[in-house]
Amino acid sequence: MHHQIVRRAGAERETLWVALAAGAILVSAALAVGLRAVPDAEAPLAAHLIDSRTGLTAAEQGLYADLKAAGEEIAALRTAEGRAPTLAELAAEALPPFAADPSAAARGGHAWTFAKTGDGVAYAGVSAAPELAGSLVLRLDGHGADIWLKRAAEAPPAPPEDAALTAAGWKRIVSTFTAGVTR
Amino acid sequence: MSILPNRRLILAGALAAAAMPAAAFAAPAGRRRFGVTLHPYYSYVANIVGDAAEVVPIIPAGFNPHAYEPRPEDIQRIGGLDAIVLNGIGHDDFAGRMIAASAKPSLPVVESNADVPLLPAAGMAARAAGRVVNPHSFLSITNSVLQVATIARELGRLDPDNAAAYAANARAYSRRLRQLRADALTKLATAGTASLRVATIHGAYDYLLREFGLEVSAVVEPAHGIEPSPAQLAETIATMRKLDVQVIFSELNFPSAYVEMIRRETGIRLYAFSHISHGDYAPDLFEREMARNLDTLVLAMAEAAP
Numbered sequence: 001m002h003h004q005i006v007r008r009a010g011a012e013r014e015t016l017w018v019a020l021a022a023g024a025i026l027v028s029a030a031l032a033v034g035l036r037a038v039p040d041a042e043a044p045l046a047a048h049l050i051d052s053r054t055g056l057t058a059a060e061q062g063l064y065a066d067l068k069a070a071g072e073e074i075a076a077l078r079t080a081e082g083r084a085p086t087l088a089e090l091a092a093e094a095l096p097p098f099a100a101d102p103s104a105a106a107r108g109g110h111a112w113t114f115a116k117t118g119d120g121v122a123y124a125g126v127s128a129a130p131e132l133a134g135s136l137v138l139r140l141d142g143h144g145a146d147i148w149l150k151r152a153a154e155a156p157p158a159p160p161e162d163a164a165l166t167a168a169g170w171k172r173i174v175s176t177f178t179a180g181v182t183r
Numbered sequence: 184m185s186i187l188p189n190r191r192l193i194l195a196g197a198l199a200a201a202a203m204p205a206a207a208f209a210a211p212a213g214r215r216r217f218g219v220t221l222h223p224y225y226s227y228v229a230n231i232v233g234d235a236a237e238v239v240p241i242i243p244a245g246f247n248p249h250a251y252e253p254r255p256e257d258i259q260r261i262g263g264l265d266a267i268v269l270n271g272i273g274h275d276d277f278a279g280r281m282i283a284a285s286a287k288p289s290l291p292v293v294e295s296n297a298d299v300p301l302l303p304a305a306g307m308a309a310r311a312a313g314r315v316v317n318p319h320s321f322l323s324i325t326n327s328v329l330q331v332a333t334i335a336r337e338l339g340r341l342d343p344d345n346a347a348a349y350a351a352n353a354r355a356y357s358r359r360l361r362q363l364r365a366d367a368l369t370k371l372a373t374a375g376t377a378s379l380r381v382a383t384i385h386g387a388y389d390y391l392l393r394e395f396g397l398e399v400s401a402v403v404e405p406a407h408g409i410e411p412s413p414a415q416l417a418e419t420i421a422t423m424r425k426l427d428v429q430v431i432f433s434e435l436n437f438p439s440a441y442v443e444m445i446r447r448e449t450g451i452r453l454y455a456f457s458h459i460s461h462g463d464y465a466p467d468l469f470e471r472e473m474a475r476n477l478d479t480l481v482l483a484m485a486e487a488a489p
Contacts, residue, residue, distance in 0.1 A: 052300040053316070058398035065300050065325040065393070069357075072332045076354060093358070094365035096325070096394075101368035106396035132396070175300040 045174070048166040050149060052175040059107035059133035063125075064147055064173050066096040067138045071145030074121075078140070084121040087112050097125065108133035117141070117159045124156050137170070147173045215342050218260070218267035220275035221248055223321035223459050224295065224334075226469035228268055230356040231335045235345040239264060241281065244463045248274060253281045262286030266341050268293045268334055272301065273318035293337040295330040296320050302389050321459065323390035324364040324473065328357040363470065364394065367477035371395075371484060379487055382423055384433040384442055388456055391476065395484075400426045403445065410441055420448050429487045432456050432479075454483045 045051060052064050073095055077085045090098035097104060098112055110125030110133070120141030127135045134151035137160050148156065150170045157164040165172075215236040219225045228238045241257050242248060258281050261267070269278055271294045282290050301316040320326040335353030339346030381392060382401040389399055403411060403419050411419060423431075428451055433442050435455045446453045456479055457472040465471075 053303055058393055059396045061300065061302060062325070062393040062396060065323075065329065065390075068298065068300065069325050069328045069332075072329070073354070073357070076350075094361050096361070096364070099365060099368075101365070102371045103368055103395045173300075177294070177297050177299070177301065 048171055049174050050171040052173050056149070056173070057133055060136075060149065062103075063097050063107055063110075063133055063136060064149075064175075067136065067147050068145070070095050070098065070123075071138060071140060071147075074123075074138075074140060075145070078121075084114070084116075084140075087114050087123070098123070106132075110136065113155070115158065115160070117161070122156075122160050124160065126155050127153050137165070149173055215265040215338075215345075216263055217338060218264040218290075220267070220278050221270055221321070221460065222462070222464060223327070223469045224268050224270065225464040226466055227295070227327065227331050227334055227356075228338075229466035231331060231338065231349050231353050232345070233348065233352055235348055236265075236338075236342065238464075240464050241267070241278070248277075248460055251277055253277055253284070257281065258285050261290060264290055266291040266293055266338065268295055268338075270296065270318060270321065272296050272316050272320065273304075291341055293334055295334050296326075298333050299326050299329045302393070304386065317386065317389055319387040319458075320390055321469075322387055322456075322473075322476070323394055324360050325394055326390050327360055327469070327473075331357050331360075359470065360473070363474055363477060367481050370478075370481045379484055380427055380429045382419075382426075382428045382431045382451070384431065384439075385458070387434070387458055388432055391456070391480070395480065400428055403431070403442075410439065416441055416444065420445060423449050423451060430454065430483045432483070434458050435461075452483065452486060454479050456480075 050056070052061065056064060070090065073093070074085060074090070077089075085093075087098055091100060093099075097107070097110060104110065108125075108130070109128035111128070112123055112125045115122045115124065117139065120139060122140070123138045125136045127133055130151050130153050134149045135154055135156070137148040137156045139146050139148070139160060148160070148165050148170045149172075150156075150168070152169075154168075156170060157168050162172075215232075216239050217228055217232065217236055218239045218241050219228055220241060225238055225240055232238065239260060241260050242251055243257070261281055262285050264287065267278065267282065267290055269275055269292055271292070282288060282292070299320050301320065304315045304317045320330065331353045335349045339349045342349070379397055380400050381397055382403060383389075383399050384403045386399075386402040392399060401419060401422050423445070428449070431442075431445065431451050431453045433439075433453055433455045435457045442453065445451070456476045459469060459472045462468065
């Protein structure tokens, strides 16, 4: 006589395999998330630096862009003529912020002076309205230009070197560029 | 029955175009071909290279870059370029995908904003603690001068035989651009005011207004091309009244009932700037449109003078 065991209808084994597979997926996902490197938190700027995007007033942002553009032109003039252009020459070129125009008054009414430094030149602008825009220094040496700010109607130390500027409470303006920041 | 082209056909076309040899589109030997995505960059590069190189817009005139979707023939055009000049901060994001799909996925890219101090995005795009930037850096004389210097330097590196000419052309062009601003400021000197409380319909004009020491008090449009809801509109009108806004700057070629409603409800004067994204590509387009924008700004400031 032939006996055959017929199991009752059910899906215990399938359920078991599905549950095991789901468990494996959950464990591997948890491992992947847990082991993923945490992105580095943005390091705060050093005390002597200020961010052009978030740390400046509207007038200072405009002046900073102008000084960066002026730095390019002044460097080209120094190369072409073998000397730094005077303030009068920059104004005659309609080069902001050295040209005296209505926007200069709206952006702090800076009084500009020129000085030679050890290996370069500096153009300092003392603000007449520090609440609108602080005083500024554009320094150029053979390696490029940098721009410093202090929210006071104050001339920079002479010579305007890093240590002296920092000690006097000036801050170097920095800007960041990330290609495709919204991509 | 759908009349839309089949997506597979489009993809096949794009791949076929990308696979075609670059030489098929190459310019005569010795004359470089530089691509651009937006109208202002066409003007910049055309003025920098003069006759020494060809400037190739990869988007045909008439397409709005805000709503542009890459087409196979546009991707195909990239295969014949020696480099491409990009805004690179949000206004031509499509270009990265196009280059990747082209016959030259490693095409040299000139990031024209690399040396521009960028501003945070305005309006609804203002998020992530200032990390999202305003991509309209070309709507400013100073930023254009900075971009022209960067582009000339980078193109000179790629084409050393013409580097000196590119640098000289860039300086001459920048001088003309600066003169536009100087002319506007001369007109402003007789207008009697240099301060305004400003709102804009589109968050594109911060860079231009910063050049004149002006700050945008409110941006009306939630995002480009998206009209505000009635609740947002009511809030905007209340904000403008509270901030005592004197002038609203809108966008040319952008008629809208809600702009008219704001003007009617608040009585604030309305002026329109050009976004410089329409019309045919032309070397002098940027100068023409910026001169018009500066005239508009001077007029607004003059009419707001007490």
